[in-house]
Amino acid sequence: MSTTEAPSPRSVTPQAGDALVMVDVQNDFLPGGRLAVPNGDEVVPALNRAIDIFREKGLPVVATRDWHPDRHCSFKEQGGTWPVHCVADTEGARFAPGLKLPPDALTISKATDAAVDAYSGFQDTGLDRHLRERSVKRVFVGGLATDYCVLNTVNDALDLGFQVFLLTDAVRAVDVKPGDGDRAMEEMKRGGAVPVTVEDLAP
Ligand code: VGL
Numbered sequence: 001m002s003t004t005e006a007p008s009p010r011s012v013t014p015q016a017g018d019a020l021v022m023v024d025v026q027n028d029f030l031p032g033g034r035l036a037v038p039n040g041d042e043v044v045p046a047l048n049r050a051i052d053i054f055r056e057k058g059l060p061v062v063a064t065r066d067w068h069p070d071r072h073c074s075f076k077e078q079g080g081t082w083p084v085h086c087v088a089d090t091e092g093a094r095f096a097p098g099l100k101l102p103p104d105a106l107t108i109s110k111a112t113d114a115a116v117d118a119y120s121g122f123q124d125t126g127l128d129r130h131l132r133e134r135s136v137k138r139v140f141v142g143g144l145a146t147d148y149c150v151l152n153t154v155n156d157a158l159d160l161g162f163q164v165f166l167l168t169d170a171v172r173a174v175d176v177k178p179g180d181g182d183r184a185m186e187e188m189k190r191g192g193a194v195p196v197t198v199e200d201l202a203p
């Protein structure tokens, strides 16, 4: 298929109208967690650099978290696909201890309804309204997992009219099927997400 992907810019300067959106950087998605994403811990130092840049500039920082009731429909016991993970108020649902979350970061809890699965940070959370109230036009997205919650959050952001920069060195995939992460990256880029690395962000 031919592509209309935007070329990857050499450097991007976060500025007024930009926000950092970190998806589900939670213990259960890290090595040793109940739904461990391979090398999921590697997003933490990359996101910490991004946090520093956004904080320094006074730009909004958002952290989404998977925040399930203990019998969520996505769990195997309830006929879903996943092991029990990110049960609200448990250790596994806490943000990675190494993540330098600013005190004024907005936390968005998602997939809180036992009967509804939700991979996107925009699904029934008010995130869209929150970003618009802060005049956000561009979102910089990283976190876990590339092929589920990052993919769905990015797709919704694009559908909602945000410009999306995908932080390629700050995402990792579950890869239930080999190549899922790569396919998700391609899909996001085809949809208009611009790949950049945290290294490419101008402080
Ligand atoms: C996720 C699987 C199940 C994610 C959440 O955050 O990508 N993946 N629940």
Ligand code: ZN
Binding pocket: 066, 068, 074, 085, 086, 111
């Ligand atoms: Zn989940």
